[in-house]
Amino acid sequence: MNTFGKMFKFTTFGESHGPMIGCVVDGVPSKISLDEAYIQKFLDKRKPNSSRFTTTRNEADKVKIVSGVFEGMTTGTPIALLIENSDARSKDYDKIKETIRPSHADFTYFAKYGIRDYRGGGRASARETAMRVAAGAIARKILGDNIKIKAYITQIGKHKISRERFSLDAVDTNPFFCPDLGIIKTFEDYLDDVRKRGMSVGAMVEVVVDGVPVGLGNPVYGRLDADIASALMGINAAKGVEIGDGMAVAGMEHSENVDEIRCNLNKPFKAEFLSNHAGGMLGGISTGQRIIARVAFKPTPSSPCPFKSIETTGREVNVKTEGRHDPCVGIRGVPVVEAMMANVLADHYLNWKAYL
């Protein structure tokens, strides 16, 4: 249940307000150089309180490697990573001990398990995603430098980026991971207003991957597209996943969706695709083109604004979350989307290598 992957595997543990969170990454080839500083770089992108547009929880998120690395190199044995929870203000949550926050996993965890660690969402907290990012950093090492994964925000609430102003280089220059610098001011003003209203808002994250070889994916129940869909939909707050033209294909005729091919001797298997509506995969197998996927994040259910709900006893209440929260979790979802894409690809990459 808490293990991702088949060949490149990781198992996460830990609750939002427990002593630590951690993960065990298995299936990593030996003799890869790896240290904490490298992983930390990716964690820092996801870190809370990195701008006024994310939660004010103050976590150093310092990762420690406690196994699987010897003298700076992976040994082929499982790599265990730990992050201590330092700023866990559990008291904020005492009042909502019995409360079911609407649209939160409170209800389902309580109903399924009959018990829940209510502090900060416990296991259901997005805090767990830090370990996905850490695992993703290792996954990138397996994939190598030629496979480049980049995620970014394309929409916050009603505000969508302009594709004309799109620049991948811009992504890391602003707190929204946004490739369109022209919309930054709009995002800022809008999120300030959202926060003021005690509200939260959804977002769209797009991820592109260049350099993936042809042939990753195993039809018909180990398809690359199915595994990407699973990995992205499994991120907290995700409600939809698209590949290539995505949901829009329902409205298209073949002539609008077809990716024609011409001969190019410099391309793998001589195939030069004239477009990429497919988003880099056909029949569940990578084509060698850019992989393109999108995932829609819902507004955080933790909001200071009151909504109708019940306590576990059935008592009706108006719930507002007083703990710290993100007005737009989608923003911090960006490095998580990147990481999950890396994790899926590393898993498929190892399988692919077995058949070379």
Next chain:
Amino acid sequence: MNTFGKMFKFTTFGESHGPMIGCVVDGVPSKISLDEAYIQKFLDKRKPNSSRFTTTRNEADKVKIVSGVFEGMTTGTPIALLIENSDARSKDYDKIKETIRPSHADFTYFAKYGIRDYRGGGRASARETAMRVAAGAIARKILGDNIKIKAYITQIGKHKISRERFSLDAVDTNPFFCPDLGIIKTFEDYLDDVRKRGMSVGAMVEVVVDGVPVGLGNPVYGRLDADIASALMGINAAKGVEIGDGMAVAGMEHSENVDEIRCNLNKPFKAEFLSNHAGGMLGGISTGQRIIARVAFKPTPSSPCPFKSIETTGREVNVKTEGRHDPCVGIRGVPVVEAMMANVLADHYLNWKAYL
């Protein structure tokens, strides 16, 4: 690679133009009544050539049970199902032996495996989905009569159904599995035109499930939403999957997306949800509300209209498919979507039972 599921599992085999297709369904509880006629009923819904809007391939699709059932009851041992391919006109495909049909799995199968059964798409053919439907029929037996799964078309090309005229009862009364009888004429005219133009078109399929108990799904890497996403995205031609409000959540504020709760002593855990934006799951676990998902199907890449492509040698050609094809595969995707939903739920249902 060709096995779906963890506890309720099935493994499919067979190519479009081989002697037969089949599957082995494993993990089925014993003493469930099961016969061929019951499974056939579901296969008949998916059968080719059932109306002028589907391929003219003429397959009886008669299923045979060859193991796992004794005197009309399941025995707990694996259930093997076979369907002979009767109308496999392989000669239609001889001409395209070396041809890579654009936007088809031809390219990726050839590139990955270095060999492919080009006849009718071989293993990549949607014909494989017949076995998903057969497995799904068995999955429904596990779920029992109280869990009701229904899929239907909500869009074909630009034409979307009206939610005002929506009726689940209408779904089985028309060849489009459409819940809006008012749009049937539009669909007919449009598809006739599409076929005339040698074109194909995409479609949207929605699926709803009632009666699912609270508690199915295992966070954080065995989530119900992630598994549904995987199962639906893994269907041939699917390019996007949504749950509940889906991709639209990116544009919403929490007040538009929240599902408030009131106390109702007749509901499980006393929780009456005032809306269902979440589509029946929170934190990857079922809430007991109706499950709602959507999947977008792209236009069939097999079309009589010519498009630019290459042969495996690199020779540039214009490709048109002369084999029979569906102008809108999404229509025949409806029973497949239902089946895959049943398959996911049966798998989770058995896991859930282990913890009761």
Next chain:
Amino acid sequence: MNTFGKMFKFTTFGESHGPMIGCVVDGVPSKISLDEAYIQKFLDKRKPNSSRFTTTRNEADKVKIVSGVFEGMTTGTPIALLIENSDARSKDYDKIKETIRPSHADFTYFAKYGIRDYRGGGRASARETAMRVAAGAIARKILGDNIKIKAYITQIGKHKISRERFSLDAVDTNPFFCPDLGIIKTFEDYLDDVRKRGMSVGAMVEVVVDGVPVGLGNPVYGRLDADIASALMGINAAKGVEIGDGMAVAGMEHSENVDEIRCNLNKPFKAEFLSNHAGGMLGGISTGQRIIARVAFKPTPSSPCPFKSIETTGREVNVKTEGRHDPCVGIRGVPVVEAMMANVLADHYLNWKAYL
């Protein structure tokens, strides 16, 4: 439950007296030449009624490949194999419909499933092992000609082979798969006597593998020794498994069990082992030495000699099996042991390749 392996996988189905048995072999690399005649050769070694020392059931055991092979080559898609049951004399079993044969799986299948296909042992019949042999034939193709697997009988009842007269070349020249021609007459006389008394007897099968590269196996829960133990213990009637010196190590001091090493530049990693008490693996990983394992088969529980038992109703009876049976299943276990070893190794081989 009915699937073996992780990367090289096969799923079997079918009952002893159903219309057919079959398996689906998945994870096979593409472009391997494969045809029915090749697989048949291995099946013929295991075939019933091949000598007077095996069951008189008369099965042609003709295998058919119905998917995954195109123009004589594997395509990377699942390979389905079918064998029809031709000589299923179910009537022999009518009398024992309600009877629980002692030491047979009758009791546990009945108790677990509440229903059982009593004809010829149903799914619990050793007939299923034909499919293991078929899968094993494909596994050998993956391993290549340099990896040589050979199993043979070393003991039938109290009679053990002489290691002095041992010759691998002798194995295929006698109906016992015995490497010691000097003991054949003893085996013959003994088994004739056993059969006359309506009795059955146990046997020991040893298997050796040469040419396995160093490095197969994944500590600590994907160990090669653990997987071999599982594969061999999982064969019908197996009750013990040893690797290298096996159970005898309990009585040894290190000086008797140690495998010393000298430098030999022609050996992988320059290591020349002076002995092989370890049976070819250390720490769960292959050493490159010969793999040696043994498995003990119990006497067939199906015997014409009467033993005390009950019917499913509780009625006490004396049971004797009137269906055909093997006086010493261990003999026909030989090709099954070979096949299961091939299956384990092929699975590990693919994993190993992924990390090269």
Next chain:
Amino acid sequence: MNTFGKMFKFTTFGESHGPMIGCVVDGVPSKISLDEAYIQKFLDKRKPNSSRFTTTRNEADKVKIVSGVFEGMTTGTPIALLIENSDARSKDYDKIKETIRPSHADFTYFAKYGIRDYRGGGRASARETAMRVAAGAIARKILGDNIKIKAYITQIGKHKISRERFSLDAVDTNPFFCPDLGIIKTFEDYLDDVRKRGMSVGAMVEVVVDGVPVGLGNPVYGRLDADIASALMGINAAKGVEIGDGMAVAGMEHSENVDEIRCNLNKPFKAEFLSNHAGGMLGGISTGQRIIARVAFKPTPSSPCPFKSIETTGREVNVKTEGRHDPCVGIRGVPVVEAMMANVLADHYLNWKAYL
């Protein structure tokens, strides 16, 4: 690779001389009372330096629960356990940095991974088995008090216990976990002598389980016997596994091996077995009788006595281990065998419950 089990799963990590070892236990039902003291009790049985017959390494082996337990109860989320390595004298191992200790995993880890943590055996150290014991403690909670698992020594070197003097109650009263108090003096004298000679010796561990319900195990590739064989053979230094009469069945006729049945209305399914040669399972499914298995442990390869070997460079050397070691690892294997049996049974128990 480092994950055991399917439904009850645990993943271990950590090297002998790293900062800590740990495991993540997944699939544990919620609302089971659990604390560190309970787990510690089992760890203390396996702890090094508990008598002069085990290694003098001085590890407190204090376990910490860092997730999955809230207010003394399991929450259904993964339970992470950590044990710090306190007495890791890595310097002892500096001299053997390049040395391949014969019959140790040194060679295979080096050959497979090209790098190894040579300190104390790194990941290959029996230290990892502490986490198996910790997981086993949780597994027992799932199985409940009615399922009783007990392992004990039946042989050390040439010295075997007397079955006449056998008493399960004696097991926990002596440092050998020996059920025969009459042989203790012999064991003591022998092991003192073995230690004096710088030697080590093998041992046999038997394990019995009472109270297992009928029906655990899933033929044909999820058999209880195969899974037990795998779990026991996968313990460090194990070279053979037997169930019931074990290897001896090869020499038996059916009349010696048959377990006859009489009717007893107080027994499950009215079956009273008159003997238990099968060791509690038939056809891979538990019969409800006592489960009996045995595992043979080889002599520790770490011994102060010198043996021929090479360095990784090929240089020939005589190797003697100066780090602390166990003269008879089999003794400390006893709690590990118990734990692995509990782990297998818990995994099957949950699967079994899903089909009730």
